[in-house]
Amino acid sequence: MPEPDMIVALTPNLSLDRTMTLDRSLVPGQLHRVTGLTVAAGGKGVNLARAVRAFGGASCVAGVVGGFNGQHFRALLEAEGLENVLEDGEGETRECQALLSGGDPGERGHPTEINEAGPPYQPGAVARLLSHLPQGQVVVCGSLAPNTPGTAFLDMLRGLDRPVVDSSGAGLEAAVQAGASLIKPNEHELEALTGSAALDSARELYRRSGVQVLLTRGAHGAAFVGEEVWEVEAPQIEVKNPVGSGDTLLGTFLWARQGGQSIPDALRLAVAAGSANAMLGGPLKFRADVARELMMRTRLLTPA
Ligand SMILES: Nc1ncnc2c1ncn2[C@@H]1O[C@H](COP(=O)(O)OP(=O)(O)OP(=O)(O)O)[C@@H](O)[C@H]1O
Numbered sequence: 001m002p003e004p005d006m007i008v009a010l011t012p013n014l015s016l017d018r019t020m021t022l023d024r025s026l027v028p029g030q031l032h033r034v035t036g037l038t039v040a041a042g043g044k045g046v047n048l049a050r051a052v053r054a055f056g057g058a059s060c061v062a063g064v065v066g067g068f069n070g071q072h073f074r075a076l077l078e079a080e081g082l083e084n085v086l087e088d089g090e091g092e093t094r095e096c097q098a099l100l101s102g103g104d105p106g107e108r109g110h111p112t113e114i115n116e117a118g119p120p121y122q123p124g125a126v127a128r129l130l131s132h133l134p135q136g137q138v139v140v141c142g143s144l145a146p147n148t149p150g151t152a153f154l155d156m157l158r159g160l161d162r163p164v165v166d167s168s169g170a171g172l173e174a175a176v177q178a179g180a181s182l183i184k185p186n187e188h189e190l191e192a193l194t195g196s197a198a199l200d201s202a203r204e205l206y207r208r209s210g211v212q213v214l215l216t217r218g219a220h221g222a223a224f225v226g227e228e229v230w231e232v233e234a235p236q237i238e239v240k241n242p243v244g245s246g247d248t249l250l251g252t253f254l255w256a257r258q259g260g261q262s263i264p265d266a267l268r269l270a271v272a273a274g275s276a277n278a279m280l281g282g283p284l285k286f287r288a289d290v291a292r293e294l295m296m297r298t299r300l301l302t303p304a
């Protein structure tokens, strides 16, 4: 029996993530040796589902997989014990490589990411997937499969009844057009959507569309814009790996809201969770107890 409050992370372009630590700083055109390798199921929805589960919530990863990478992906999700609804499709599930420079942790910086595009949009497999999605709050996570027709994505969003959407570019535009309940852009994504990363442009977007905005600002924290407007400053931390911080933040926010927490409380915990993710080294290392501790070091700002 599906749980009524399940958070369903519908991920149109799943991936097999390979994170490599190199023996030294990355220099294009030269040989590097890999000193550490992690292979994990990836795609933004998987990170979101991990965060929800870390807090004891019910989550499920939904998407289309294919080929040997698809089998590997299934096995990795099962090994992690993450619930899933996966439909078999054509082609190979894509691989995304993250390269972490070795040496002094203080000089590592943001990882170099090399992401494949993935197999093209497969209407049949997507239709089968949508026909057996579990009940719950659907969150559409990440990039679209290559060649996804804009109309098909829009129709899918409309059929999902006010989903939450964490995407970029055309995916985010479609989310606003379809009347999503909430979008989670970072500052670059909001600027690409509205021409400005300022809070006022999120307010204007909400006023004209009714779509709530959870805007994330990296080291600066996050803001929520809807009927209520709240801003939260992130704690100062030492960053190990910030990849997936936005996904962890969104999963935490939705879990907390489902549990009846107020928007400012949920936002503080969510910001702390994003920071804990960056501090601990990414979604595989994320821990809810560390997020709860960091929450004390977030700062809620009076809504302007
Ligand atoms: N350097 C940092 N220091 C403290 N907190 C951080 C830092 N970077 C990220 N965070 C936390 O993570 C949250 C989300 O970060 P960000 O805005 O970078 O998301 P994002 O770009 O969507 O990330 P991704 O798509 O990789 O998951 C921030 O709101 C903040 O709480």
Ligand SMILES: [Mg+2]
Pocket (backbone or CB within 6 Å): 166, 186, 246, 247
């Ligand atoms: Mg993001």
